Amino acid sequence: MGKMHVKLTVNGRAVEALAEPRTLLIHFLRENLDLTGAHIGCETSHCGACTVDLDGKSVKSCTVFVAQANGADIVTIEGIAHADGTLHALQEAFRQHHGLQCGFCTPGMITRAWRLLQENPNPTEEEVRYGISGNLCRCTGYQNIVKAVLAAAHELSAVKEAAE
Amino acid sequence: MIPASFDYHRPASVAEALSLVAKFGDEGRVVAGGHSLIPMMKLRMANPQHLIDLRDVAELKAGIRDDGGTTLIGALVTQAELIADESLARSCPILREAALQIADPQIRNCGTVGGNVANGDPGNDMPAVMMALDARFVVEGPDGTEELPARGFYQAAYFTSLGDNRILTAIRIPHPPTGHGAAYVKQKRKIGDYATAAAAVLLTRTGDRCTFASIALTNVADTPLFAEEASRILVGCTLDAATIDRAVAAAEAITRPSSDGRGPARFRTKVAGQMVRRAIATAKARASG
Ligand SMILES: Cc1cc2nc3c(=O)[nH]c(=O)nc-3n(C[C@H](O)[C@H](O)[C@H](O)COP(=O)(O)OP(=O)(O)OC[C@H]3O[C@@H](n4cnc5c(N)ncnc54)[C@H](O)[C@@H]3O)c2cc1C
Numbered sequence: 402m403g404k405m406h407v408k409l410t411v412n413g414r415a416v417e418a419l420a421e422p423r424t425l426l427i428h429f430l431r432e433n434l435d436l437t438g439a440h441i442g443c444e445t446s447h448c449g450a451c452t453v454d455l456d457g458k459s460v461k462s463c464t465v466f467v468a469q470a471n472g473a474d475i476v477t478i479e480g481i482a483h484a485d486g487t488l489h490a491l492q493e494a495f496r497q498h499h500g501l502q503c504g505f506c507t508p509g510m511i512t513r514a515w516r517l518l519q520e521n522p523n524p525t526e527e528e529v530r531y532g533i534s535g536n537l538c539r540c541t542g543y544q545n546i547v548k549a550v551l552a553a554a555h556e557l558s559a560v561k562e563a564a565e
Numbered sequence: 566m567i568p569a570s571f572d573y574h575r576p577a578s579v580a581e582a583l584s585l586v587a588k589f590g591d592e593g594r595v596v597a598g599g600h601s602l603i604p605m606m607k608l609r610m611a612n613p614q615h616l617i618d619l620r621d622v623a624e625l626k627a628g629i630r631d632d633g634g635t636t637l638i639g640a641l642v643t644q645a646e647l648i649a650d651e652s653l654a655r656s657c658p659i660l661r662e663a664a665l666q667i668a669d670p671q672i673r674n675c676g677t678v679g680g681n682v683a684n685g686d687p688g689n690d691m692p693a694v695m696m697a698l699d700a701r702f703v704v705e706g707p708d709g710t711e712e713l714p715a716r717g718f719y720q721a722a723y724f725t726s727l728g729d730n731r732i733l734t735a736i737r738i739p740h741p742p743t744g745h746g747a748a749y750v751k752q753k754r755k756i757g758d759y760a761t762a763a764a765a766v767l768l769t770r771t772g773d774r775c776t777f778a779s780i781a782l783t784n785v786a787d788t789p790l791f792a793e794e795a796s797r798i799l800v801g802c803t804l805d806a807a808t809i810d811r812a813v814a815a816a817e818a819i820t821r822p823s824s825d826g827r828g829p830a831r832f833r834t835k836v837a838g839q840m841v842r843r844a845i846a847t848a849k850a851r852a853s854g
C-alpha cells in the first residue's frame with residue numbers, strides 16, 4: 402500500500418506530491434504544503450474549522466482523502482486576500498464588526514462565507530445563518546459573524562454596482 | 566483519527582467498478598461522497614484495503630431525469646444537487662424538504678443520495694422517504710441489473726439486500742399522485758444531527774376524505790420503517806382527530822428504538838408519534854382537493 406502521485410491546484414498554484422491515499426486533505430494542506438490557515442477543530446466532520454473550497458464547493462477537508470481531491474482546484478483561507486495583500490471584503494468586515502474572538506473558527510467561517518456570497522450575493526440574515534450552519538463558533542454567539550457577512554455582502558454588491 | 570492504509574482505485578465505468586468489486590471481495594469497499602464511510606474508517610469501524618471511488622463513473626452521475634412516468638436519480642447525485650433541482654422540487658417536493666434537513670451545507674455538497682440509501686444506517690433520512698415514495702433501487706452486479714423495492718431493502722443496521730458484489734446505480738421514484746401533499750418532519754437536537762425520530766407522509770384527499778396515504782419512519786428501529794397499518798388506517802377515512810390518533814398509535818406500535826443520547830426508547834416512540842401527527846397535518850394542508 403504505497404504512496405500515490407497527486408496533482409492539485411491550491412490557491413492558483415499547481416502542486417504535485419507523493420502522498421498516502423489515506424492522508425486527509427486537511428493534513429496534506431497543513432503538513433505537506435504548510436498551509437496552516439484551515440484548522441483542525443473536531444476532526445469528525447462537525448465543526449467546519451477545516452472548511453476549504455473544492456472545485457467551487459465548500460467542503461470539510463477533514464472528511465476528504467487527498468486521493469479523492471486528486472485533480473481538484475482548491476482554495477484555502479490563504480487564497481482569499483487580494484494578490485497585493487489587501488484584505489478581502491469579508492476579512493475586512495470580520496475585523497470591523499468584531500466577527501471573531503479567539504479566531505479559531507475564523508478561517509473556516511470566512512472560506513465558507515466566501516463561497517456562500519458567490520452562491521447568493523444578497524442573502525437575508527436567515528440565509529446567512531443557514532448557510533454557515535456547518536461552522537461552529539464557541540466564542541462569539543454568531544451575532545457579529547452574521548453581521549460581518551451581511552456587511553461584506555453589502556460592500557461587494559456596492560463595488561459590483563459601481564463597476565457596472 | 567487516521568484510517569488504516571488502503572490502495573485507492575478510481576474506475577471510470579460501472580463495468581470497471583464491478584470488476585474491482587469482484588476482484589477485491591471483502592477487502593474492497595466503494596466510496597461515493599465518503600461522509601458516512603470516512604468517519605467510520607477514522608474510527609476503524611471500517612478498514613477496507615481497497616477503496617473504490619465511484620466519483621468518475623459517468624453512468625452514476627446521469628443526474629435527475631424523467632423516465633417513463635418515473636423519476637430516475639443517479640446514485641452519485643449529491644444532496645446539494647438534489648436540493649437545487651427546481652423541477653424535482655415541484656414534482657416531488659418531499660425530497661428537497663428531507664434533504665434540507667440532512668447534516669449541513671458542506672456535508673450536503675459531498676454526501677450522495679445513493680450513499681445515503683445504500684449506507685443502511687437507520688439514522689439516514691432518505692431511506693424512509695424512499696419507502697414512503699415506494700421507490701426502487703436500481704442495482705447492477707455480475708448477474709445484470711435488478712430493481713429492488715425500498716420497502717424490502719433494509720434488513721438490519723448496515724445490512725441491506727444490496728449484497729457485496731453489486732453497486733447501486735440509480736433510484737427510481739414513481740411520480741406521486743397529482744395534487745398530493747407531503748411532509749418530512751424531523752426532530753433533532755441541533756443542525757447536523759441525526760433524527761431523534763422523523764416521519765415521511767404522502768397523502769391525497771377529496772375534501773377531508775383521505776384517498777391515498779403512505780407513511781414511513783426514520784431512526785426508531787434498526788431499520789427505517791414503512792408504517793403500513795398507519796397508512797391503511799387513513800385511506801377512505803375523514804382526516805379527523807380520532808382517525809389521526811389511530812394512525813399515530815399504529816405508527817408508534819411498530820417502533821423499536823434504542824435508548825441513547827437522543828433519549829430513552831419510550832420517549833423516542835412518542836416523538837415518532839408526534840412527527841407522524843405533524844407530518845399528516847402538514848401534508849393534509851398541502852394536498853389540493
Ligand atoms: C456530521 C454529519 C452529520 C450527518 N447528518 C446526517 C443526517 O442528519 N441525515 C442523514 O441522512 N445523513 C447524515 N449524514 C450522513 C451523510 O448524509 C452521508 O453523506 C450519507 O449518509 C452517505 O452518503 P455518501 O455519498 O457520503 O456515502 P459514502 O460514505 O461514500 O458511503 C456510505 C456507504 O454506502 C456505500 N455506497 C455508497 N455509494 C454506493 C453505491 N453507489 N453502490 C453501493 N454502495 C454504495 C459505501 O460503500 C458505504 O458503505 C451526516 C454525516 C456527517 C459527517
Ligand code: FES
Nearest residue numbers: 442443444449463
Ligand atoms: S475539523 Fe473538520 S469539521 Fe471539524
Ligand code: FES
Nearest residue numbers: 502504538539540
Ligand atoms: S472566535 Fe473562537 S471559536 Fe469562533
